[in-house]
Amino acid sequence: MIEFSKEAMELAQRIIKRYPEGKHKSALLPILHLAQSEFGGWLSPETMDYVAGILNIKPIEVYEVASFYSMYNLKPVGKCLLEVCRTGPCLLRGADDVVSYIGNKLNIKPGETSADGMFTLKTVECLGACGYAPMLQCGADFYENLTEEKLDLLIEKLGAQPERSTYLKSFGVNV
Amino acid sequence: MGRQLLLEHIAEPGIETFAVYRKKGGYASVEKALKTMTPDQVTEEVKISGLRGRGGAGFPAGMKWSFLDRKSEKPRYLVCNADESEPGTFKDRYLMEKIPHLLIEGMITGSYALGAKTSYIYIRGEYMYIVGILEKAIDEAYANGFLGKNILGTDYSLDLYVHPGAGAYICGEETALLESLEGKRGNPRLKPPFPAVSGLYASPTVVNNVETIAAVVPIINNGGAEYAKIGIGKSTGTKLISASGHIKKPGVYEIELGVPVEEFIYSDQYCGGMLTNRPLKAVVAGGSSVPILPADLILKTAKGEKRLMTYESLSDGGFVSGSMLGSGGFIVMDDTTCIVRNLWSFARFYHHESCGQCSPCREGTGWMEKVLHRIEHGHGHMGDIDLLVDVAKKIEGNTICPLGDAAAWPVASAIRHFREEFEYHVKYPEKIKNPKHFAIEPFLSEKKLELVN
Ligand SMILES: Cc1cc2nc3c(=O)[nH]c(=O)nc-3n(C[C@H](O)[C@H](O)[C@H](O)COP(=O)(O)O)c2cc1C
Ligand code: SF4
Ligand code: FES
Numbered sequence: 063m064i065e066f067s068k069e070a071m072e073l074a075q076r077i078i079k080r081y082p083e084g085k086h087k088s089a090l091l092p093i094l095h096l097a098q099s100e101f102g103g104w105l106s107p108e109t110m111d112y113v114a115g116i117l118n119i120k121p122i123e124v125y126e127v128a129s130f131y132s133m134y135n136l137k138p139v140g141k142c143l144l145e146v147c148r149t150g151p152c153l154l155r156g157a158d159d160v161v162s163y164i165g166n167k168l169n170i171k172p173g174e175t176s177a178d179g180m181f182t183l184k185t186v187e188c189l190g191a192c193g194y195a196p197m198l199q200c201g202a203d204f205y206e207n208l209t210e211e212k213l214d215l216l217i218e219k220l221g222a223q224p225e226r227s228t229y230l231k232s233f234g235v236n237v
Numbered sequence: 238m239g240r241q242l243l244l245e246h247i248a249e250p251g252i253e254t255f256a257v258y259r260k261k262g263g264y265a266s267v268e269k270a271l272k273t274m275t276p277d278q279v280t281e282e283v284k285i286s287g288l289r290g291r292g293g294a295g296f297p298a299g300m301k302w303s304f305l306d307r308k309s310e311k312p313r314y315l316v317c318n319a320d321e322s323e324p325g326t327f328k329d330r331y332l333m334e335k336i337p338h339l340l341i342e343g344m345i346t347g348s349y350a351l352g353a354k355t356s357y358i359y360i361r362g363e364y365m366y367i368v369g370i371l372e373k374a375i376d377e378a379y380a381n382g383f384l385g386k387n388i389l390g391t392d393y394s395l396d397l398y399v400h401p402g403a404g405a406y407i408c409g410e411e412t413a414l415l416e417s418l419e420g421k422r423g424n425p426r427l428k429p430p431f432p433a434v435s436g437l438y439a440s441p442t443v444v445n446n447v448e449t450i451a452a453v454v455p456i457i458n459n460g461g462a463e464y465a466k467i468g469i470g471k472s473t474g475t476k477l478i479s480a481s482g483h484i485k486k487p488g489v490y491e492i493e494l495g496v497p498v499e500e501f502i503y504s505d506q507y508c509g510g511m512l513t514n515r516p517l518k519a520v521v522a523g524g525s526s527v528p529i530l531p532a533d534l535i536l537k538t539a540k541g542e543k544r545l546m547t548y549e550s551l552s553d554g555g556f557v558s559g560s561m562l563g564s565g566g567f568i569v570m571d572d573t574t575c576i577v578r579n580l581w582s583f584a585r586f587y588h589h590e591s592c593g594q595c596s597p598c599r600e601g602t603g604w605m606e607k608v609l610h611r612i613e614h615g616h617g618h619m620g621d622i623d624l625l626v627d628v629a630k631k632i633e634g635n636t637i638c639p640l641g642d643a644a645a646w647p648v649a650s651a652i653r654h655f656r657e658e659f660e661y662h663v664k665y666p667e668k669i670k671n672p673k674h675f676a677i678e679p680f681l682s683e684k685k686l687e688l689v690n
Binding site: 232 | 483
């Protein structure tokens with residue numbers, strides 16, 4: 063059995079109260095974010111069932127939502143998920159080079175995880191940073207105007223201290 | 238630099254905090270509206286201002302507000318669209334990150350005008366760090382009596398919450414956004430009914446873009462008529478432009494509507510000219526969904542008039558020789574850009590983001606991506622080019638939501654203006670084996686190519 067930490071559960075209850083009586087299903091997206099950051103960076107069937115229980119909705123209602131949105135990982139990912147934007151404006155400023163540089167450095171292709179389980183490389187669509195291209199996101203942080211030197215430093219830094227997006231952090235809760 | 242209504246205080250240290258924002262005159266519109274104006278008077282000022290929706294469609298905001306069903310017994314909602322996923326657009330992020338209280342102030346004043354007691358900011362999930370910034374700013378607004386029960390001692394009360402999405406461009410479409418806010422998949426709804434009658438939880442709802450809501454603040458502070466003095470014709474006020482691509486100074490600029498496109502690209506106040514001083518090849522002026530224009534048509538209209546940064550001027554010539562202001566995502570390309578490759582990336586984007594409800598969009602975007610991939614990689618046929626035009630035509634206007642059109646327009650316009658570049662890909666596959674072909678060898682028109690050979 064999995065269970066939220068006390069902080070996460072408190073936050074979940076606070077979020078549910080933001081929606082009118084009977085409309086608690088609205089809290090599904092935020093609570094899935096919370097669950098993903100609490101339980102290893104991805105949503106296992108067990109995690110999704112747990113969320114369904116918290117919101118008192120059917121598991122299928124959770125599955126269909128989790129599979130629709132690209133930020134929910136339905137498979138395990140590395141400790142650091144490197145999401146490189148590859149849409150037009152980033153492409154103009156070298157997104158391809160970023161993908162191949164990381165790929166060569168870590169010996170992985172987009173969609174794969176490095177042998178040590180540390181890094182997963184993923185290509186994503188426009189992240190709203192087109193003016194600071196090329197860019198990637200890791201956890202909640204944006205890394206912009208990337209160069210090879212910056213990528214070297216970044217991978218070194220993240221390798222030593224993996225950074226995962228935590229919804230709790232957005233509420234000033236440190237975990 | 239023209240007048241700055243939204244970003245005036247952006248460089249002020251600490252402007253993201255309530256204290257500094259307030260010291261710079263922040264929350265004056267809330268005081269003015271709640272203490273001296275009726276909700277209808279607030280709406281009236283927005284009407285007078287001529288403010289048009291900044292999310293892309295440019296629908297007059299005051300008119301949208303007046304359509305809200307005020308007779309219904311149900312609660313009313315103001316929902317801020319902070320989904321910002323249109324490629325080339327990053328102005329809302331900039332505004333929320335740097336000056337979050339401006340959005341919150343606009344939300345309070347706007348909610349008062351609409352009679353909303355609960356309002357939501359729907360923000361794309363990838364902006365998680367901005368969720369933190371907004372949550373903090375909202376807490377400060379509560380602590381200072383600008384949110385919650387009996388704001389400023391009046392009988393108006395409001396709760397404001399942030400709601401993160403989770404990665405889906407389609408949730409920027411207002412009805413998909415509402416579905417998503419209800420905890421469902423982001424499938425757009427058939428309209429009518431419009432959100433003004435049946436929106437969030439089937440209640441009357443207004444959905445507005447971040448920038449639209451922020452603009453309400455200067456409109457109420459200075460009066461709608463004052464706002465309408467800026468700009469040209471029906472393009473009133475200032476607009477945030479997200480500038481990206483091959484320019485010296487990419488970033489977010491607040492312009493007075495009416496600045497000439499040429500000045501915007503080349504002036505040091507704005508983009509600062511082309512990145513490596515290469516010639517301008519093309520511009521996508523309003524986010525990836527709007528038609529692409531070649532250099533001559535973006536700088537001047539087909540009639541030879543100076544093209545201006547206004548809704549009307551950018552769309553002059555319709556889809557034959559014009560484009561749209563859209564969301565203000567201004568993507569600049571120099572002559573090293575491969576139009577086919579760029580278009581393929583957009584086609585892939587729309588295919589990836591189609592929600593899949595309508596077959597013309599679901600299947601059509603997939604075909605366009607595949608055919609473009611084929612052409613781009615040197616396996617295309619001449620017939621493919623017309624096939625693309627045909628598929629685009631069949632999508633356009635035949636879908637539930639405008640994502641289908643958004644996918645079709647870039648394809649149709651790229652082929653209209655750059656057909657020879659598509660033909661070049663088909664005819665000389667050996668020259669385009671390198672995926673970055675045009676980045677290395679700038680595209681030569683076929684005529685010039687014959688001269689070279
Ligand atoms: C596919 C699609 C994506 C959209 N994405 C956004 C978006 O990210 N942000 C936004 O404000 N409007 C977006 N819109 C427009 C909204 O549907 C809606 O018109 C807008 O939020 C209204 O606000 P406004 O009148 O203040 O512009 C999108 C529309 C479509 C069809
Ligand atoms: S046009 Fe595309 S995105 Fe819009 S409802 Fe239809 S399938 Fe979904
Ligand atoms: S295209 Fe990469 S952030 Fe917009």
